[in-house]
Amino acid sequence: MPDAISGHAAATTARPLCWYDGEAYGRRNRLKGIAICGTHAGHFAIDAHQPEMMGVQFKPGGAFPFFGPGGGEFHNRHISLEDVAGAGAHRLHMRLVETPDPAAKLRLLRDALLEGAPRVLAWHPAVSHALAAFEPAPHRVRVAQVAREADVSHRRFIAMFTSEVGLTPKTYLRIARFQRVLKRVWQMPDVDWAEIAARHGYYDQSHFIREFRGFSGFTPAAYFAARGPYRGHVPLHR
Known part of the structure; x- marks a missing residue:
């Protein structure tokens, strides 16, 4: 359900992420690797039987320092991080798949986000x-x-x-x-x-x-x- 946050979701096995939307959740969607889940104003369903996944949730406006202006472009969408960050996102996903320890996976994802932030951005004072x-x-x-x-x-x-x-x-x-x-x-x-x-x-x-x-x-x-x-x-x- 919508909550004004955005986030990353990463499949930490080689299987793709799956979610469902549309009438009666009849449309099945799949993304390999790491997905950016933009802010949503509606609901969707996720596959509870996915063997393993992890995510990072950004507070409202919290994705801005990492992705810069244009957050509205992700609205109501799931997008492959590879389409935004290039081949580095694929390499990160492979490292997550190959890392067995959950805590180590989290550190890896955290470090990649911090290293990948191109610059320090502050909200406009009005925001x-x-x-x-x-x-x-x-x-x-x-x-x-x-x-x-x-x-x-x-x-x-x-x-x-x-x-x-x-x-x-x-x-x-x-x-x-x-x-x-x-x-x-x-x-x-x-x-x-x-x-x-x-x-x-x-x-x-x-x-x-x-x-x-x-x-x-x-x-x-x-x-x-x-x-x-x-x-x-x-x-x-x-």
């Missing part, structure tokens, strides 16, 4: 200000107000934020609110959905259900009944 302003209560923030506070035009602010974070400010706020809901209800024994919707600033129950289903593929009640050990993942039985 940094926005991420801090959005955090406390995403349903109460107005994008236009944050742009005014940062002293940039509304259009320029949206372009900068999308380039560096990978989502438009409005989509980021919607996902952040959705994640607040998941975090609140995930381990609750019972849920008053009307109270949850009101607490998080949804107009009404239909608005809440529509947003929840759009991001997760489930109604709130169906998610609650099927939730698993990780709040952003639901076990599917095909």
